Amino acid sequence: MEKRMRTHDDDNTIKQPEIATQKKPMTEEKKQKIPDHQKEDRISNMPDAILHHIISLVPFTCAVRTSILSKRWEGLWESTSAYTTTLDFGREFATSVSLPLHLLTCAINRILQKHRGKTIETFRLYFCPQNMFLPHIQRWILFAKKKTVRELDLDFTPFQTTCQDLGLRLYELPPCLFSCHSLTILKLSDCKFNLPSPFRGFSSLKTLHLIRVEITPYALDSMLLKCPMLEDLSLMVCYCSKQPFELSATNLKIKSFALTGYNSLGNVGSFLSKLAPHLQILTICHVKIQDFNVQGHENAPGNSPIAFPNLIELHLGVCNGSSLAAVYAFFKNWNFPCLEKLMLEWIPDNLRESNKMVQQASFVFHHLKTIKINRFFGTEKQMQMVKFLLEKAVALETMVLVIPTEDIKVSPRNDYISQAKSKVARLRLLHEQLLLLSKESTNARFVLKNHTEDDDSVLATHYRYQRSLLS
Amino acid sequence: MASTSNSTSSKIITLRSSDGEVFEVEESVALESNLIRRMMEDDCANNIIPLPNVTAPIFYLVIEHCKKHAEMKDNKEKKKELRSQGEELLKSDPHTYSNLMEAVNYLDIKSLMDLTAQWLADFLKGKSPRLIRELLKIKNDFTPEEEAEILERNRWAFD
Numbered sequence: 001m002e003k004r005m006r007t008h009d010d011d012n013t014i015k016q017p018e019i020a021t022q023k024k025p026m027t028e029e030k031k032q033k034i035p036d037h038q039k040e041d042r043i044s045n046m047p048d049a050i051l052h053h054i055i056s057l058v059p060f061t062c063a064v065r066t067s068i069l070s071k072r073w074e075g076l077w078e079s080t081s082a083y084t085t086t087l088d089f090g091r092e093f094a095t096s097v098s099l100p101l102h103l104l105t106c107a108i109n110r111i112l113q114k115h116r117g118k119t120i121e122t123f124r125l126y127f128c129p130q131n132m133f134l135p136h137i138q139r140w141i142l143f144a145k146k147k148t149v150r151e152l153d154l155d156f157t158p159f160q161t162t163c164q165d166l167g168l169r170l171y172e173l174p175p176c177l178f179s180c181h182s183l184t185i186l187k188l189s190d191c192k193f194n195l196p197s198p199f200r201g202f203s204s205l206k207t208l209h210l211i212r213v214e215i216t217p218y219a220l221d222s223m224l225l226k227c228p229m230l231e232d233l234s235l236m237v238c239y240c241s242k243q244p245f246e247l248s249a250t251n252l253k254i255k256s257f258a259l260t261g262y263n264s265l266g267n268v269g270s271f272l273s274k275l276a277p278h279l280q281i282l283t284i285c286h287v288k289i290q291d292f293n294v295q296g297h298e299n300a301p302g303n304s305p306i307a308f309p310n311l312i313e314l315h316l317g318v319c320n321g322s323s324l325a326a327v328y329a330f331f332k333n334w335n336f337p338c339l340e341k342l343m344l345e346w347i348p349d350n351l352r353e354s355n356k357m358v359q360q361a362s363f364v365f366h367h368l369k370t371i372k373i374n375r376f377f378g379t380e381k382q383m384q385m386v387k388f389l390l391e392k393a394v395a396l397e398t399m400v401l402v403i404p405t406e407d408i409k410v411s412p413r414n415d416y417i418s419q420a421k422s423k424v425a426r427l428r429l430l431h432e433q434l435l436l437l438s439k440e441s442t443n444a445r446f447v448l449k450n451h452t453e454d455d456d457s458v459l460a461t462h463y464r465y466q467r468s469l470l471s
Numbered sequence: 472m473a474s475t476s477n478s479t480s481s482k483i484i485t486l487r488s489s490d491g492e493v494f495e496v497e498e499s500v501a502l503e504s505n506l507i508r509r510m511m512e513d514d515c516a517n518n519i520i521p522l523p524n525v526t527a528p529i530f531y532l533v534i535e536h537c538k539k540h541a542e543m544k545d546n547k548e549k550k551k552e553l554r555s556q557g558e559e560l561l562k563s564d565p566h567t568y569s570n571l572m573e574a575v576n577y578l579d580i581k582s583l584m585d586l587t588a589q590w591l592a593d594f595l596k597g598k599s600p601r602l603i604r605e606l607l608k609i610k611n612d613f614t615p616e617e618e619a620e621i622l623e624r625n626r627w628a629f630d
Contacts, residue, residue, distance in 0.1 A: 041608040042569035043591070050576055050588070057592035064628035068600045068621050071612050099627055107627040 044072045048079075055080040059088065060111060061096040082116040087144075090124035090153065101128060105136050112143055120144065124153040129171035129191075138174045148182035155189040157212075170214060184229075188213050195219045201226025209234040217245035217264045224249035231278075234258040234462065237286075247271055253278050255310075258462040260317070261286035272334075276308045283462040285317025285345055305335040305363075315343040315460040324384055331363065331392070339368050342389070343460045346375035346382065364440070368393040372400040372460075378430050387437050396444040401434075403427070405451040423450055484511075485519045492527035493519065496534065503537050505579035525574045532571050533578065540582050557590020565607050 055063045055077050063077040089108055097104070104127075123144035127137060144152060156171045173188070175196040185207040193215040205227040215238050224230065224247065233254050239262065246266040254275050260283075265271055268287060314336060318327060342365075371389055376382055390396070403426065427448045434446050482498040484507070501507050510520055522530065536553075543549035560568050568590070575583045595603060604611055613621070622629050 040566070041610060042566050043607045044609055046569055046573060047576070050572060053584075054588045054591045054595075057588060058595050061628045062596050064625045065600055066595065066603075067625065068613070068618060068629070069604055069609050069611070073609075074621065097627060097630065099630075103627050 044070060048076070051076055052080045056084050056086070059092050059096050060107075061093060078114060081111055082114050084115075085117060085119065085121040086124075087112070087115070087120055088122065088124045089126065090155065091126045094126045094159075101130060101133060105133055108140065109136070112140065115147075118147065120147040120149050122151040122153070123147075123149045124151075124155075126155040126157070128159045129156045129168060134171075137171075138176065141174060141177050141180075145176060145180045145182075149180065150182055151185040151187075152177070152180065152183055153185075153187040154191070155187075157190045187211075193219055195222055199226065201228075203227075204229055206230060207232040209236075210238050211236040213238050214240060216240050216242050217247065217266065218242075220265075221245070221247045221249055224252060228253075230254060232256040234283075235262050236260050238262045238264075240264040247274075250274060255279060256281040256461065258283035258315075259287060260284075269333075273306045276306055278310060279308050280310050281313045281315075281461045282308070282311060283315040283460060285315070287317070305333050307335040307337060309337060311336045311339055313341040313343075313461060314339055315345065315462060317345040318385070324381060324388070327385065328388065335363065337366060339365055340370065342368055342371045342393075344371070344373045344385070346373065346377075363392065365393045365395070367395055369395060369397045370400070371396065371398070372402070374402045375404045376401040376430075377404065378433065383433065383437075386434065390437055390439040390441075390444070392440070393444070394440045396439070396441040398445055398447060400447045400449065401430070402454050403430070403448065403450050486530070487519045487521050488525050488527040488530050489523050490526050492530075494527075494530060494534075500534060500537055500541075503580050503582065505581070506577065522578070524577045526570070529567070529570045529574045532567070533574055533580070533583065536571075536583055536586070537580065540586065553586065554589060554593070557587070558594055561590060561594045562606055 051073075055066060058066075060081065063080065066073045067075070067077050094104065097107070099107070123140075125137070125140060127133070129137060141152075141154075154173075158168060171191040172194060173191055178196050178199055181200075181203060183202050184204050186202070186205060187207070187209040189211040191213055193210065193213050199222060201223075206229050208223065208227070208230060209232075211234075213235075215235075217240065220235075224233075230252070231254055233256070236258065237260055242264060244264050244266040252275055255278055257272075257275055257279060259265070259268070268284075272282075316330075371393065373382070373386070386399070386401075389399075427450070431446060431448055434448075483495050484498050484501040486494045486496060486501070486507070488494065502511075507520060525533070539549075539553055543553055557568075568587070572587045572591070575587055598606075603609065611618075
């Protein structure tokens, strides 16, 4: 940002004319000798500011490699990285060089040493937390803290080849991280989240994404209490050996919440009801649906449902083993009057849920325009679910059904598509079945796709994290 | 459009390229350029606005991409498509690329600046220095000794 301001203000007024006059005689001269003026190198003649901007967009490895192109390029990457506001040592960086960890450490240290900017926006790190490198990692976090970093993204997922067999212990975040008061975004993967005491909180933190992080419900509760600006919370496959615990935080302003399989949250239903007033985007996967139905909650069944007045997008994981009754009960007990986008993820997991019958509620989705169902095999249960949704979604425009590409043999039996031979035949067969269903919204259309053809035009907001889990 | 009035409501701005060609551009398109915006705010744009650093063919390209960029808003497919066009342009005609880049920088059009810079950035990724030199016609002016020294200094990046 800062860099670009310089580009326009200085270069247009002062440098630009200078460069223009420098270049003109050169081009004229060459035009006479070489009619095809494309043979000359004009890219290198572009002003520093432009080249700096371009170099700032490539990973460090690639930036360093430009230094060998010619004398013109030699020092450019260093002056770019000295004032860059994004220090990205994330996955792209780590995978662009196949270096042993100690050399990777040297490279990172070298770049940080030469950094001259006072502040940085983003610090991203993907590193294997072997014991001997822990002091370095801590120093890097301190570095980011001193430069009043705003976005910190630390990924300690073990490298596939080097670290898996080393019996690594989970990386425990250093206390200094918890005094980075400039943070607005914190993303962590594969580490242990232990709050120091005293913990003053992050006064500006808006986004907290945790993937495979060991975090106690107490620590989570503290975070919720002491991060008053938090609006985007994502807990993906987080875990804890401690007993489930009822969170005490209230007055939460979270707009976007994603939860997959964290068993320590106590009553998920009760937690969700606290988020209900402000929530706009909700993802819930790998959680038993009956867990967040209101059983055991102060709102006993029969009372009016809990409303999410602002929820626009819902992404729900449904297990093969879960009963439709639990799904119906979910929509009966929770009310989404403004829902526009519903995505169902069919998870090949046989969680057992009680088959208790639930009376279908008499609600409708007034604003629901788009429904997407992933891993749609056309099983009887899935067809029933589609039928249910078609009856409820009175304003539906599009229902996207994505058919998995994996071997048909692994798909559940009794589905419509397993008999069909070709992919095209499968799609046609399914489509015919779907058209037989009655729908409340006469304009609704079906879009059937094979998984490989899915162009992501309907994509859950949290899908990126979802994808990182599957890989 | 770069040619005469095709709009119903919006104002038309007249611009003159360095080689003397006159363009009539819708105000909404022209104002994408912060340079032109500033000139209009300073009220030195009552008549024809001269653009001494931009030739007509390049100005055509700029306007074309301004429109493409406006179209691609919220359209991920288009966005991908537009981003991938740089590779082709840089391979076939790096000369035009640098003219376009400099014109965009001069006209101060943020959206196109991001796009064209990204083109070259994507182009540099994953290519060997030798291939980059060859494609962009960059002359290696290092002596073998100098080159070896640079390699040694940042060994880690060159494998």
